[in-house]
Amino acid sequence: MIRWLLRRTLQAAATFAIAVLLLFVLMRLTPGDPLSRLVGDRDVSAAEIQQLRQRYGTGEPLLTQLGAFLAGAARGDLGTSIEHYPDRVTALLAARLPATLLLGGVVLFLNFTVGIWLGVRQAVRRGSRFDRWTGRFALAAYAMPGFWLGLVLVAFLSLRWRLLPSAQMTDPLLPADADALTRGLDILRHLTLPALTLSLTSIALTMRHQRAAMLSVFRLDFVTAARARGLSEKQVRWGHAWRNTLVPMLTLLGLWLPVLVSGSVFVESVFNWPGLGSLAAQAIAARDYPVLLGTAMLVSGAVVLSGLAADLGYVLVDPRVRPS
Amino acid sequence: MSDLLEVQDLRIRFPARGGGVSVPVDGVSLRLARGETLALVGESGSGKSLTALALLRLVPPPGVIDPASRIVLEGVNLLELQGEALRAVRGGRIGLVFQDAMTSLNPVISIGEQVRETVAAHRTLHGKEARERAVALLDEVGMPGASTRYRSYPHELSGGLRQRALIAIALAGEPDVLIADEPTTALDVTVQAQILELLDQLRTSRGMAVLLISHDLGLVAGRADRVAVMYAGQIVEEASTSRLFRSPSHPYTRALFGSIPRLDGAVDRLVPIAGAVPLPDAWPPACRFHPRCPEVLARCSVDTPPVVPLAPGEMSRCWLLVKGAK
Amino acid sequence: MIGSLGELLRRAWKYPSGKWGALALVALALVAIAAPPLLPDPAEMPDAVQGATPPSRAHPMGTDQLNRDMLARVVVGGRISLSVAVLAVLLSLTLGALVGLIAGYAGGWLDAILMRGVDAALAIPRLFVLLLLLVVWERIPLGALILVIGTTGWFATSRLVRGEVLRLRHQPFVTASEALGATGWRTMMRHLLPNAAGPLLVAATLGVGDVILLEAGLSFLGLGVQPPTPSWGGMVLEARPLIVTAPWTAIFPGAAIVLTVLSVNLLGDALQAALDPRSA
Numbered sequence: 001m002i003r004w005l006l007r008r009t010l011q012a013a014a015t016f017a018i019a020v021l022l023l024f025v026l027m028r029l030t031p032g033d034p035l036s037r038l039v040g041d042r043d044v045s046a047a048e049i050q051q052l053r054q055r056y057g058t059g060e061p062l063l064t065q066l067g068a069f070l071a072g073a074a075r076g077d078l079g080t081s082i083e084h085y086p087d088r089v090t091a092l093l094a095a096r097l098p099a100t101l102l103l104g105g106v107v108l109f110l111n112f113t114v115g116i117w118l119g120v121r122q123a124v125r126r127g128s129r130f131d132r133w134t135g136r137f138a139l140a141a142y143a144m145p146g147f148w149l150g151l152v153l154v155a156f157l158s159l160r161w162r163l164l165p166s167a168q169m170t171d172p173l174l175p176a177d178a179d180a181l182t183r184g185l186d187i188l189r190h191l192t193l194p195a196l197t198l199s200l201t202s203i204a205l206t207m208r209h210q211r212a213a214m215l216s217v218f219r220l221d222f223v224t225a226a227r228a229r230g231l232s233e234k235q236v237r238w239g240h241a242w243r244n245t246l247v248p249m250l251t252l253l254g255l256w257l258p259v260l261v262s263g264s265v266f267v268e269s270v271f272n273w274p275g276l277g278s279l280a281a282q283a284i285a286a287r288d289y290p291v292l293l294g295t296a297m298l299v300s301g302a303v304v305l306s307g308l309a310a311d312l313g314y315v316l317v318d319p320r321v322r323p324s
Numbered sequence: 325m326s327d328l329l330e331v332q333d334l335r336i337r338f339p340a341r342g343g344g345v346s347v348p349v350d351g352v353s354l355r356l357a358r359g360e361t362l363a364l365v366g367e368s369g370s371g372k373s374l375t376a377l378a379l380l381r382l383v384p385p386p387g388v389i390d391p392a393s394r395i396v397l398e399g400v401n402l403l404e405l406q407g408e409a410l411r412a413v414r415g416g417r418i419g420l421v422f423q424d425a426m427t428s429l430n431p432v433i434s435i436g437e438q439v440r441e442t443v444a445a446h447r448t449l450h451g452k453e454a455r456e457r458a459v460a461l462l463d464e465v466g467m468p469g470a471s472t473r474y475r476s477y478p479h480e481l482s483g484g485l486r487q488r489a490l491i492a493i494a495l496a497g498e499p500d501v502l503i504a505d506e507p508t509t510a511l512d513v514t515v516q517a518q519i520l521e522l523l524d525q526l527r528t529s530r531g532m533a534v535l536l537i538s539h540d541l542g543l544v545a546g547r548a549d550r551v552a553v554m555y556a557g558q559i560v561e562e563a564s565t566s567r568l569f570r571s572p573s574h575p576y577t578r579a580l581f582g583s584i585p586r587l588d589g590a591v592d593r594l595v596p597i598a599g600a601v602p603l604p605d606a607w608p609p610a611c612r613f614h615p616r617c618p619e620v621l622a623r624c625s626v627d628t629p630p631v632v633p634l635a636p637g638e639m640s641r642c643w644l645l646v647k648g649a650k
Numbered sequence: 651m652i653g654s655l656g657e658l659l660r661r662a663w664k665y666p667s668g669k670w671g672a673l674a675l676v677a678l679a680l681v682a683i684a685a686p687p688l689l690p691d692p693a694e695m696p697d698a699v700q701g702a703t704p705p706s707r708a709h710p711m712g713t714d715q716l717n718r719d720m721l722a723r724v725v726v727g728g729r730i731s732l733s734v735a736v737l738a739v740l741l742s743l744t745l746g747a748l749v750g751l752i753a754g755y756a757g758g759w760l761d762a763i764l765m766r767g768v769d770a771a772l773a774i775p776r777l778f779v780l781l782l783l784l785v786v787w788e789r790i791p792l793g794a795l796i797l798v799i800g801t802t803g804w805f806a807t808s809r810l811v812r813g814e815v816l817r818l819r820h821q822p823f824v825t826a827s828e829a830l831g832a833t834g835w836r837t838m839m840r841h842l843l844p845n846a847a848g849p850l851l852v853a854a855t856l857g858v859g860d861v862i863l864l865e866a867g868l869s870f871l872g873l874g875v876q877p878p879t880p881s882w883g884g885m886v887l888e889a890r891p892l893i894v895t896a897p898w899t900a901i902f903p904g905a906a907i908v909l910t911v912l913s914v915n916l917l918g919d920a921l922q923a924a925l926d927p928r929s930a
Contacts, residue, residue: 018770026779030786139919143911145863147870148886148904155893155900221427228380228422229442230415230497239441240430258775265777266867280778284785284871292785296778303773318432319477 001322005312012308017070019300024069027293028062078294083286089294092279099169100275102187103194103268104260110199111206111256116249118203119210120242126215135211138204146263150197150270157193165190167272194271198263205259209252213245220244246317254310261299328533329356329379329397329418329501335390336374336383338604346605348387349374350557354535355637356501361527361534363544363565365580366554369601372537373423375554376503379535380414381405397501416446419494423506425486429478435489436462436474439496446497461492466522484515491522495530502527503535508543520547541580545569550637553577556602556612563638573640575619611643619644658848661924668920674913682729689722702896712898715888720899724906727880732910734796734875735861741800743854746807747846751838753808754815765812768805776802777864784873795874799861807853814846848925855918859911866907882907 072078078089118138122131141149158166165171169190174183217223218241226240227233261277268277276295283291314321336349349371356362366372377383379395381402395402397417405413422428430438440458444450449457455474462470465488478486487507494502504523508516524547527534536548544551545565552562553576561574572578582595599616602608608615614624623643632645662668705712711720753764779802784790818824818841827837868874869883877884882903889900 015766015770015773018766019773022767022770022774023782026782030783139915140908140912143859143863143908143915145866145870145883145886145904145907147867147883148900148907151886151890151893151900152897152904155897159894221422221424222430224377224382224384225420225422225428226430228382228414228420229445229493230411230413231441231445232411235441235445240433243432244430246432262775262777262867266870269871280781281871284781284873287785289782289785292778292781296774296782299778300774303775307773319434320431320479 001315004315008308008311012304015307016301016304019304020070020073020297021066023293023296023300024066028065073297078297079290081283081288081291083283083288083291089290092291093276093294093298096274096276096279099273100264100268100277103191103198103264103273103275106191106195107198107202107260108256110195111203112249112253114199115203115206116210119207120214120237122207122211123214123218124237134207138207141200142202142204144201145266146197146201147266147270149201150194150267153193153197154270164192166193169274190273194267194273197267197270198260201263202256202259205256206252209248210245213248214241217241217244247314250310250313250317253313254307257303257306258299261302327355328358329535330354330394331375331379332394332396333390334375334378334393334395336371336378336387337390338387340605344605346603347607348557348604349378350607352554352557352559354552354559356533356535358500358533359527359531360549361524361536361547363536363538363548363551364554365538365541365544365551367539367601369603370554371557371604372539372554373505376420376505376535376537379501379503380418380420381410382414412446415442415494415497415499417497417499418501418503419497419499421487421490421494421502421504421507424510425483425490426478426510428490429486431478434475434477435481435486435492436476439489439492442493442496458492458496461496462489464495464526465489465492466518467492483511484518487511487515487519488522491519491526495526498530499532501533501535503537505537506539507536508538516543523547553580556607557604558612558641559639560613560642561640563634563640567635567638573634573645574642575617575644576613579616579618611641654844655847655851658851658921658924662917662920665920665923667916668924671913671916671918671920674909675917678728678910678913679732681725682732685725686722686729689725690719691722702892702899704896705898711902712896714885714899715892715896720902723880723885724882724902727882727885727903728906728910730792730875730879730881731862731865731907734792734799734865735858737796738800738803738861738865739854739857741796742803742807742857743850744804745801746804747811747843747850748808749804750808750811750813750846751815751842754812754819755834755838755842757819761812765809768808771805777867780864780868781871781873784868789876790873792875792879795865795868799864803857803861807850807857810849810853811843811846814849815842818842818845848921852918852921852925855914855921859914859918862907862911862914 076090078093081087081089081092084092118134122134125131154166157163167190169187170183171186171190174186178186223236223241226236231239264275264277265280266277267273268275269281272278276298280292280295282288283295331352331354334349334352335347338346338348340346352371352375354362354364364372364375374383374387378389378393379402381389383389389403391403393403397413402410402413429435436455436458439461440454443457443461444454447454447457459471459474462473467473467485467488473481473485478489481489487510491504491507502523507523508519511519520543523534523536526532536544538544541551548565550562550564551568552559553568553574554560555576561568561572561577563573568577569581572581576597579595579597583597597616598618602612602615608625610626610628611617611624614620617624621643627643629641629643630646631639631641633639634645663672701717702715703709703713703717705720709719709721711724714720714723749764749768753761780798783798783802784795787794815838824837824841827841832840865874865881866883866886869881870887872887874883875881877888885903886900889896889903892899
């Protein structure tokens, strides 16, 4: 078991390494002068240019460049931001990570509770009006661009009707000595609209996956067998049928992260939520290449990790795949 | 012995492709008394498994049981039960051992847990007591090392052990009637005998009635008290096992015997039954066996043969037994 | 191959979602192609000082902040968005099918290398790849945009095609073709590719919806279709400061996106159901 885990982790590390390699290739392939990408409009001294040359190996043969790049990445040094010079990219990412984790975590939670419950209900009531209309609503929501839905919600719920705050994570007017509960509630209020936007636009994925998985499990013999034992419908549905959909749902979890990350670039920027997404959006406006590259690397690493976590999940959830 | 379970005129309808209706189970009547084993024998497609499912009201949609049918368990018509009452019967009064243990067991839950949850669903036992009862049940069905095997998953067990687990689950609710649908088809011969022996033992020790469903006449020889032979959705002959084997009264039964190899050399040549089993959406008119019957009369394709009572509890559907039919 | 695709479309038509989706798409496409000459010039700013005006009989969707007719802009924007999406998806499809065929057919180390690369590429969210590629341009030519979007979207398709190829690789009809001296290329194109046509069509349809959303997002960030060429995402960006005073400037372009993507997804769903009825 440990050996399997080790092997899988090494595979994941290899995938990540190749991804970083691909990002390097991307950086080199992009037209334009790589140095200007790293420097932008800043006034740079000759010494700095020399340092950058060394760090990124620009002007050196390709392989040396690659080596310098990978070495830097392995060290945890992702370069320096152009816009927020002289802040290091890693520092910026670290500062913004918690807000995205909070938003992402809440959206994940909503998706995998409400989404699952709805998907199961759809499958049980297959062909009913509930099934058809819920599916249609979810599909319509999925077709909405996150930035548009966010703007519309802000326009009406925040700005016009003043029900919820329109931007950022906290109220800047909150007194410094406010207690934890007030602060927590404040964050919650600010969290509502962005979380709602991201969840609505992605819930179709979860629902559809769950529905399809349930339908395929319902056909299997052991579901009838469970009913024949006199188990309650709830036990049959959740304890037996749903329990067998955990594997395909875990697969979804692995696929879900890229969707969440991409969506958060738009939603965080619309709501000015201080996370990685809005950092990336601001970096675009400022043409802050090092920050974008660093974010891309971080996010790729997270995707690889989530895939690894899903694999681990399979082993925990399905006794048939356990390596003996 | 009084009747424990009585099935009267069971009819199950399915919508057929292209409109119309197919009736895979068409007027089946059975009686089962406590302590006896009734064998329901027939080829695949005869409707045996559907009959078993119907007894638990588990006919898969879009199939529907005809409201005129009656399934009476100790005075209660099962077809009128709903909700909790129906749930209590499933597993609690009637237990069903499915055909394929590999697909009838939940692959991600341990077998012990599957027994335990059935125990908990039917009796007021919970927690540790339910677990102990589950181990005792596994023991009762001859599972070696029951308390350790409790944690095993279905894919970790051999076919025979899986079948035993399935039987333990069927017994967990302490049913009075045990239906075993082809309990040995997926097993090899030595294990088959063990499982049948086990079922016999359980019947005596628990005083249950057993409905043994099989396509194999030879299998039921030493195991059943009475045999009902099913063809094309109907019971064509019912008799005590000894009488059936000694002198079968329906041409189908006779043909079945003629197609079974026997070790005592009593049969020179195996004579397969000509033709193929008809499909439920196209039952032959009048006597359903007439297209394949080696003893067919002119009348058989025109008039439906009546149910001819022979001895008490014995019958046959055949014109040959009606005086003056030829 | 065309025959089996036609059959698939016919089956998909039977589903109400398929019918509505297809009809809506045809209607949208017709409007995008035929309407612009009938509408006012989207660049025309008769009275820019007046700013945005609400929907009226003269301007059914109102006007934007420069008093340009919204309806005209939405329709022309639709033309742009649909063209970008269709062309980009065609590019992705071709690349993906090619790689998938080669990897699945050749097998061995070539397959291993290709798939390792694909796995790693899939780990980088597509949006970020696009951001890194596009952020360096001052003004992105439309052709470059299509190229960039197309070349970043083939990874999942390649896995799909590879899966189909692996499934059929050792079937008798493939071996027969090889025994008759068919080159690998011929076998791939004539025997293996047609069998993947169904799933490819589904993937392509759903892909169009994804690209429309992607391009809208890029335009919203300023990296997609460049002004003054109208694009739905760009229009929402421009409408952002007016969201309270002139909400129609944002609502209509967004609604157009929703309508189009929804139709495409409904059609894709119906195609999927036609391909595999049990999952419906």
